[in-house]
Structure formats: C-alpha cells, structure tokens
Amino acid sequence: xxxxxxxxxxxxxxxxxxxxxxxxxxxxxxxxxxxxxxxxxxxxxxxxxxxxxxxxxxxxxxxxxxxxxxxxxxxxxxxxxxxxxxxxxxxxxxxxxxxxxxxxxxxxxxxxxxxxxxxxxxxxxxxxxxxxxxxxxxxxxxxxxxxxxxxxxxxxxxxxxxxxxxxxxxxxxxxxxxxxxxxxxxxxxxxxxxxxxxxxxxxxxxxxxxxxxxxxxxxxxxxxxxx
Numbered sequence: 001x002x003x004x005x006x007x008x009x010x011x012x013x014x015x016x017x018x019x020x021x022x023x024x025x026x027x028x029x030x031x032x033x034x035x036x037x038x039x040x041x042x043x044x045x046x047x048x049x050x051x052x053x054x055x056x057x058x059x060x061x062x063x064x065x066x067x068x069x070x071x072x073x074x075x076x077x078x079x080x081x082x083x084x085x086x087x088x089x090x091x092x093x094x095x096x097x098x099x100x101x102x103x104x105x106x107x108x109x110x111x112x113x114x115x116x117x118x119x120x121x122x123x124x125x126x127x128x129x130x131x132x133x134x135x136x137x138x139x140x141x142x143x144x145x146x147x148x149x150x151x152x153x154x155x156x157x158x159x160x161x162x163x164x165x166x167x168x169x170x171x172x173x174x175x176x177x178x179x180x181x182x183x184x185x186x187x188x189x190x191x192x193x194x195x196x197x198x199x200x201x202x203x204x205x206x207x208x209x210x211x212x213x214x215x216x217x218x219x220x221x222x223x224x225x226x227x
Contacts (some may be wrong), residue, residue, distance in 0.1 A: 001043055001044070001046070001047040002019070002040060002043055002044060002047070003021055003022075004019055004020050004021035004022070004044070005019075005020050005044060005047070005048065006018070006019065006020070006041060006044035006045055006047075006048055007019075007020050007030065016032070017032070017033035017041040017044075018030045018031065018032055018033060019031045019032075019033050019040060019041075019044065077115070077134060090136060095138055095159055096138035096139070096140070096159070100140050100143045100144070101143065101144040102140075102141070102142050102143060102144070102153070103142040103144070103153035105153075106121075109121045112125065112126045113126070114126050114129040114130055114133065115129070115130045115133050115134070116129060116130075116133045118141050120141060122171075122173055124171055124173055124205075124207060124212070124213040125141075125155060125171055127213060127215060127218055128155075128156060128169065128171060128205075128213075128218055129141065129156070131215065131218045131219060131222055132156070132158065132222065132226075135222065135226075135227070137158060137159075137161065137222065137226050138158070138159045138161070139156050139157060139158045139159070140156070140157040140158075141155070141156060142154070142155065143157040145157070145168070147190055147193075147194045148193070148194060149190075152187065152190060152191075154168035154169065154170055155168075155169055155170050155171050156168070156169040156170075156171075157169075158226065160225070160226055161226070162226070165201065166201070167201055167202070167203060167225060167226075168191075168196070168201065168202050168203070169203050169204070169205075169221075170187070170202070170203075170204050170205075171204070171205045171206075171207075171213065172184050172204060172205070172206045172207075173206075173207050173213070174207075174208065175206050175207070175208050176208035176209055176210070203221060203225055205217060205218070205221060
C-alpha cells in the first residue's frame, strides 16, 4: 500500500481526493489526486478499510482472550434436571406433567435422548427439545391432535406461557427428498383444513443435507414466538 492516508472532500456534489503524507522533515503534505490517478485513491481507500477491519479484529481478539481467562461457567441447568428437587418448584406449568396420548408409530426410531428425558427421532428434534427445556418452556412431544378425519402427531405441542395458548412446532428434516416433500404438503393441508394458520398457531423449521438445522435458527424461533 502507498504511504500516507486518503482525505476525501466533497465539493459541488463531486468528491475530491487528497493524498496526505508525512515528509522526512516531519511536515505533512497534502497532494491532490487527479482522476487519472484514481488507482492511488483506490489503494488508499482499501488501506483505510483494511486498517479499520484489523483494529476491530484485534479488539475482538483481546475481548475473547479476556472472556476465556475470566469466564466461570455455572451449571444452572442442574436445577431443571429430572432428579433435582428444585425442578417441581421451577416449572410453573402443571400441563407439562399431564399424561397425554403419544404417537405409537415406529418406536424403534426414538433413538436420540433429550435433557428432559424424552427419546426423539433425530438430533434436530433434540436440538429443539433441549432449547425449550433449558428455557423452561413446557412442551409435549408427538402429542395426539385430533382432526376432523384422523389424528396427527405434531413434533412439539408447546404452551406459550405469555398467552397460555398452544402452538404446534413441526420440523421437516428431509425436504430434499421428493417423497418426503409430498408428505409434508399433505400434512400442511390437513393443518390448514382444520383451522391452523402457519406463523400463528403452527410454526415450522426445515432442513436438508446441505442446510442442517442450527441452534441459532432454533433460538430465533423461540425468541419470536415464546419469549
């Protein structure tokens, strides 16, 4: 990069560029940059941009070093463990402890444990379940929902503690599979034929092999609908 820095002045709606350099005798010289020398202005602009970026990264690095050195994690999640004597006092909703009819389909696929003690069908469902559990948001897993024609089993039935209303959360995990997509379409039609409105009392997340569900997405959904 050239020595010195760039000064930009606006005159009559047109930017004027100046090259500011410190001379050997200690004085500072400011030289006008012609349009024909635009390349010099571009390099100086890039220099200013990269310097600001570097300073920001150095500051972030310093903050992270401080965080790693002084952060003392606390195991606050132990208060909600199933064996914890605090759990019953902390769970404000008796609804979560109620018995309910669960799906009996393919029990051999319930292979992923959650922090609450449930077994779910995928790591993504466990991600959702654990995030809800850690925030003390009551939910039922695969609870039966009767429609006009037949029962369905939403992945999660969640009680919104702010409104006391139930929200169903469906996670569709194989949307790159044409056969799976067809099933998703039929299930969504069933929901809407029974009065559910996506984005209100029905929320959804999606993933495929190239775009797995992330904790950031789950946290954003929880923040939007339950906190």
